[in-house]
Amino acid sequence: MRNTVKITAAVAAAAALTLGAGACSAPSDPVSAAGKGAKNAPLVVGASPTPHGDILNYVKDNLAEKAGLELEVKEFSDYSQLNTATENGDVEANFFQHKPFLDDFNKKKGTHIVPVMNVHVEPLGLYSKKLDELSGIKPGDTIAVPNDATNEGRALKLLADRGVIELKDGVGAEAALSDVTDKKGLKFAELEAPQIPARLADVDAAVVNGNFAIGSKLKPSRDALALEKAEDNPYANFLAVKKGSEDDPRVQKLAKLLNSEQVEQFISKKFGDGSVIPAFGPATS
Template sequence: MKKKILSAVLAAALAVGAFAGCGAAKGKDSKSDGTNARTTLKVAASATPHAEILEHVKSELAKEGVDLQVKEFSDYVQPNNVVESGDFDANYFQHVVYLDNFNQEKGTHLVDAGKIHYEPFGIYAGTKKQLSELTEGDTIAVPNDTTNEARALLLLQEQGLITLKEGAGIKATVQDITANPKNLKIQELEAAQVSRVKGEVAFVVLNGNYAKQAGLDPSKDPIAVEKNDGEAAKNYVNVIAVKDGRQNDEAIQKLVKILKSDETKKWITEKYGQSVIPYAGQ
């Protein structure tokens, strides 16, 4: 009987020791609070070039313990809504001016966590090939969201097609046009729809990412583009946006650091040429 009791005690001790050993092994793959050491980062993005750039840095970010999940969106509203709601950790699709305007209009609390790249706006051929071919009453399609419409109108002004009210700047709308020698019709459309009417209008004014989605080459196809060393680059740099309070999260900072690395900048330049320009500032 004593031998049986002793055997039972030894078996129990071995079982406890084995259980404790399993717990110690688990701790090597976990944080001190018992949670998994790896972090999942969900980012909403436009397809081109944003999602493509994010896909490129996935493996490098994984080495830093961050599993990047990218979901593509085709509009300019939902990517901000899902970050505001907390369903996503960040988004990558918009420039600073649009972000600020969205916050003002929607009451959201999104902030710039890192400035990544700049995409020159361009005028692309529709039914006509050169601006010199424009005639009385021709139509030019532009994005209808506040900031991108202003950007398109400023570019049309740079080309001498219209004149805007002094000081209209990045808040310009069609109501600010003070001179329109050819009585051009400005067709305002949701940004993703502009390229789809290029067979119906004289010209379209597009963001670089939507131009690429339409099969156009923003480095070769535009009739005219913004200057890449002017105010546009400062106002329209594309950013990683997060809900206020999360800009210093470790995973977010790791993502921004890799996106701004020399290796990523080189990859962006080689892949996109002058259509997507890495931001040089901080």
Template sequence: MRKHLISAASAALALGLGLTACGSGSGSGSGDDDALVVGATAVPAGEVLSYIKQDLAEKAGLDLEIREFTDYVLPNTALQEGSLDANLYQNQPFLDDFNKSKGTDLVSVVKPYLPPMGVYSKKVKDVTELADGATVAVPNDVTNEGRALKLLASKGVITLKEGAGTTASPEDITANPKHLKFKELEPAQLPRSLEDVAAAVINNNYAQDAGLSPATDAILLESAKDNPYANLLAVKKGNEDDPRVQKLAKLLTSPEVKKFIEDKYKGSVLPVTSG
């Protein structure tokens, strides 16, 4: 059974286990001279922010503090509660679903890059080679599972019913010629599942954390064209015009960051030219 979002109790427990602070600020400051505390997953968001902190922030007059998270829920919980000033890790469909399901009021400021989702396998070289009845692991949260199924459908491996959107589920599959079985797992567990399943659809950050190169190791990779899943810089509604947030937004879409992404990730992360 796929999960919608983890419970508040689980989130509280995970906060004690899954958070790595890269700095010691308290967050939620609003003065121009206060550090901007930004939550992020390690790859690519944490690396992009670290580049900005080390090479660009001082010249721009921005004091940047980065806090790394290992899951997809706590960065939004912390942002809503005020221990973060912003976060960078999620896409618009995920944020929309989070706001709807949790009653939060988080908004996008800018969308600097796309970390394409990919299908990975140790058994086959192409998704069309999947055997009849093969098991494919997919993320168990609403928007990432829908994204995974749409990626498989783009290659004709399955067919989704007309109008199936970003929250598509296995119940929306209208044709499954290979009789694929879907194993729903926490996104962070997907790379480890490759030993046990025929293929896994893995989010970019967890693939790279596991040493996989989306550009070269994925047997199917999302295209950047008309892709709604670009990662975004999010803040709590009302803080969009915070001067520190605007400084970071400008840096995230700067030529320097574009070049950093192109040079470092070589097609595994794709810069977005407009927010």
């Protein structure tokens, strides 16, 4: 019995030494070293489900492996979390936004997200379940608009361009409700952009972001009373990263794939109703 105790103690001591040595050498462990950010690790990209997640998943399933890229797509139903998740490192890149939104977010939140590559434009549209044409809007009607600064200004500009309201001279996409000089008897409901499609029946008309229109089975070319022009549109959606990660080889591979002929064909086939339009090219920081 005494010999058994001695042997057991010796084995335990040896095991402790082995574990201690292993702990000290952990940084050189190949499994640990190949974690997030390593050139051969999966690139984790956060995205809105539609169309951004659709496009990324097409790349993941059809193009990434051949390009030597392992891609992981994380979809966020609440797009307000995506830049923060990228800043914190919960995801390494994101794909959901346009430049005016990003500039406003970085300024207000102190984040350091930068655009990498433009991919597409989602024309903003005015929709209604009660009206069949734009001329049907009358005094006393309520129009819902997104309540975030960039999309509200964009919505008001669309309404002004179509003669629904008038804005102060010189005010464009940065407009606020205080810049409306002639509401023509209209009322405005400011709502969070993702909520607007579900509230469409509660108002007379609503300005809906392209991705949320798609997700609600609205077809811009068929259903919109008014639709933003795609030509020279400053609201191209792009791949973005935290500053300093622009030259990550994995990011550059994904940027190239997102601007490929295959992705252009995928967008045109899946979103042939004009809700998503390719807008390839480097994004302006």
